[in-house]
Amino acid sequence: KAGVTQTPRYLIKTRGQQVTLSCSPISGHRSVSWYQQTPGQGLQFLFEYFSETQRNKGNFPGRFSGRQFSNSRSEMNVSTLELGDSALYLCASSFDRGTEAFFGQGTRLTVV
Amino acid sequence: AQKVTQAQTEISVVEKEDVTLDCVYETRDTTYYLFWYKQPPSGELVFLIRRNSFDEQNEISGRYSWNFQKSTSSFNFTITASQVVDSAVYFCALSVGGDYGQNFVFGPGTRLSVLP
Numbered sequence: 001k002a003g004v005t006q007t008p009r010y011l012i013k014t015r016g017q018q019v020t021l022s023c024s025p026i027s028g029h030r031s032v033s034w035y036q037q038t039p040g041q042g043l044q045f046l047f048e049y050f051s052e053t054q055r056n057k058g059n060f061p062g063r064f065s066g067r068q069f070s071n072s073r074s075e076m077n078v079s080t081l082e083l084g085d086s087a088l089y090l091c092a093s094s095f096d097r098g099t100e101a102f103f104g105q106g107t108r109l110t111v112v
Numbered sequence: 113a114q115k116v117t118q119a120q121t122e123i124s125v126v127e128k129e130d131v132t133l134d135c136v137y138e139t140r141d142t143t144y145y146l147f148w149y150k151q152p153p154s155g156e157l158v159f160l161i162r163r164n165s166f167d168e169q170n171e172i173s174g175r176y177s178w179n180f181q182k183s184t185s186s187f188n189f190t191i192t193a194s195q196v197v198d199s200a201v202y203f204c205a206l207s208v209g210g211d212y213g214q215n216f217v218f219g220p221g222t223r224l225s226v227l228p
Binding site: 045048 | 143145149154156157158159162213214219
């Protein structure tokens, strides 16, 4: 059974640019969640999609957005990048709420 | 609001020692789920265990065991006879039921170093 795949693994962007990260969940999983991990703030929830609908959203500015496609693959977008957006972005795949989530290896974003 | 506290920031032990990682959670929901994840240097979060709020039975899996106590809102994790490969950051996480979807609140993590 294939795991959660996140692409790309590494990204370097300039302040003001935008970036799109991709996540392919485990087959059969309809819930995809996104998390930001930084040394200072730890792991913080960004948003969750289930069957193409955003079901929950964390406390992040509107520059952070996401979507989910009919095949459950998900993308997150960050516009007008700031230095503080440098982080490891993790995608989690799960069957539904309350079930175990399986994480991808993450995308490490560096904003310069 | 939900909160997870892991008071131990870093722990160092010598191989073969037993070690317990503490986790204390806060929630007003009666239905909730608790998890432990391991994050090795590669960065991927590895699922270790899931517990729901109605199941206080302790669990043992090989060298790993978990002690869930609702009376103290704790979900502690013990590694018996630790090994160098256990070195990682360990996160405790909480997810509540209801209409919140799948949303984990993570603790700050405990960095475990097992020395040979």
